[in-house]
Amino acid sequence: MTDAKNIKVCDHHKDKRRKIFRRIFAGILIFLLIVLVTILIIWAILRPSKPAFILQDVTVYAFNASVPNFLTSNFQVTLSSRNPNDKIGIYYDRLDAYVSYQNQQITYRTSIPPSYQGHDEVDVWSPFVYGTNVPVAPFNFVTLSQDQSNGNVLVIIKIDGRVRWKVGAFISGRYHIYVRCPAFITFGPRSNGIVVGENAVKYQLVQRCTVSV
Template sequence: MSSKQKKLIRWSIISLLIALFILLLIILIIWVVLQPKKPQFILQDATLYAFNLSSTPPYFLSSNLQVTISSQNPNKRIGIYYDKLDVYAAYRTQQITYYTATPPDYQGHKEVIEWSPFLYGTDIPVAPSNGESLRQDESNGAIWLMIKLNGHVRWKVGSFTSGRYHLRVNCPAFIPLSKASNAKYQLVANCKVTV
């Protein structure tokens, strides 16, 4: 290999490294300017319409509740598209309601939006250990549920829209089981958000 070829390869590598450095610097500057933050979710309330667990094993659960969940976009320059968002309730790690889809939505800068989906399940089989725990919680007069949201979001900066990202939200809900029907409970629980 001649010295001319070696110089050409050396300058090509140096040019590539400089271009890569400039690209990384531009990405860092954009990130610092935009300071992207994930949305903040709050479970505001829950209205329990029905909660019926079969009396003997195998356990089956029928439930009907409505929850109100709000989301705040903390970003000053980034909008959020909620392309798909499924909401359901889980007891311990077991899903106890069907998925309820929310309509697609767009959340502008610093904007707050709310969803109030109905969550229900009819004769959902419950694991034996969860059935016993549910029976115990029912006799104690309250249950711990996890209201979960799974979906896809896209970020919008100016006219640029990103690809889809998976969104997972977990909201703890301690719900007293009232003998009065349609008992509404103000929860105001902060949710854990993963994007």
């Protein structure tokens, strides 16, 4: 009888502990659910807008396609980014700038230092992007040579990276950001650039970029 009573007492304590654990677990779940719903409501009300990028100018120091299917180029690009949100900050955790032609990357990637952009703030970056003897697909090289002979080459200044949003004390997870800025580079008699140094030509563009997040 004593053993049976002890077993019943133990089972009773086990059941009691299970109920306590279940209540604690349910309380944690409810708390997390409330926090998540609150964040989603705040997020929906604030509706973060994508940053606005503008390609201000491009300075060309080198653009040499004399070797078949290879390109050597050196650009300095000036880009500005504005945070259009009144109550949301933006962390730029990683940004890489490079240049492409006909959807083919023609320079190496240049990293832009991480930064934080407050409400309605504007940041300006002027990275150098370059490539030495970068292979170009034969069909793209033919088009590139023709465009250069015609005096007008369209390249795309690209920025890829990751951003986070800051709402009060809440910081979101990382989101991919893709920035695309078209730039017309003119050569020869048709050039509208300004000579700023030996073999360096600056093009004032003030071109709005497309941004995807």
